[in-house]
Amino acid sequence: MTAIKESKILILATNGFEQSELEVPRDKLRGHGATVHVASPDGKTIKGWDGNDWGQDAEVDLQLSDVDLADYDALVLPGGQINPDLLRVDRDAVKLIRDFVEAGKIVAAVCHAPWLLIEAGVVEGREMTSYHSIRTDLKNAGANVVDKPVAVSNGIITSRNPDDLNDFVAKIVEEVEEGKHPRPGA
Template sequence: MTQRIMILSTNGFEQSELEDPKSALEKAGYETTVVSPESGEIRGFSSGEWGDPVKVDMSLEEADASKFDALVLPGGQINPDILRMNDKAVQLVRDFNEAGKPVAAICHAPWMLIEAGMVEGRTLTSWPSVRTDLENAGGKVVDQEVAIDGNVITSRNPDDIPAFNEALIKQLKEQASKSELSLESA
């Protein structure tokens, strides 16, 4: 069965931080679904300008973490700042975490992890301006291209996308192997 990945975003995401992971996941055989409080399309930012529109596949109200295998949270300054004020979006992040499913957040997106109450005691990275917020929430901040702490994957910026994608795909493969072993032993 194909693993399904939710990409939770709204207007103001960093273009490459949504499109590049989405493309890498699809090339690796995963199904991606863009979920947003907006309908139709959302727009990102690229080089300080509004970017290309991205089709929204599912409304935030319809989204259910139990129907997906992992969550990707693109950054950009505007996107996570808007989403962290949305109770349903924050609860979705909590739901993925509580189920032990991979939660991958890049750039400013770790703000969502703070809002979901899942930073304390974890090793994380982010865009430099978010690091103090992570520390204040009890996280251990590192400056490296990817930080993996259990099911949580974080990266700093668009330059880190290859390592971010690799870490997420590795966790998805491990998750699929565990599921297959569980089915075989049942």
């Protein structure tokens, strides 16, 4: 078991992340005492998407290639349409996600970010939710798709949209405090 105050959480994102889906988990998890780092493919500041236009910048702590899986208890994947679409063609990003899952660490994806879980090949047989427009993608990849604020399957957390962020963050805290989640067949 790991107390949230002793945990280290990584957020992986790139340009086009949904503004609230990075900022709310980052800020609330830090508010719980967790150390939270943001990584991007190139390690440079990234720009969010907010509503119908570009949003604010988010500071980045490290480059994807500098991430050490052993340093983190959990991985958070913000959505937005642009961010996960760019990351799912980045082999290193997909490998990192798969590595977190295979290590039994918490992986949390909101909105369109379950696309990354599909690309990493870790959705089959798991209960998951997402933004309504990608639920068919999840179903076709073998997930048991549900429509509720948060779904959890052996430490993999998914949520539908920004309206679910409070439930999403609460579940991240709960799952981190439970500890590692062995995943049969992972």
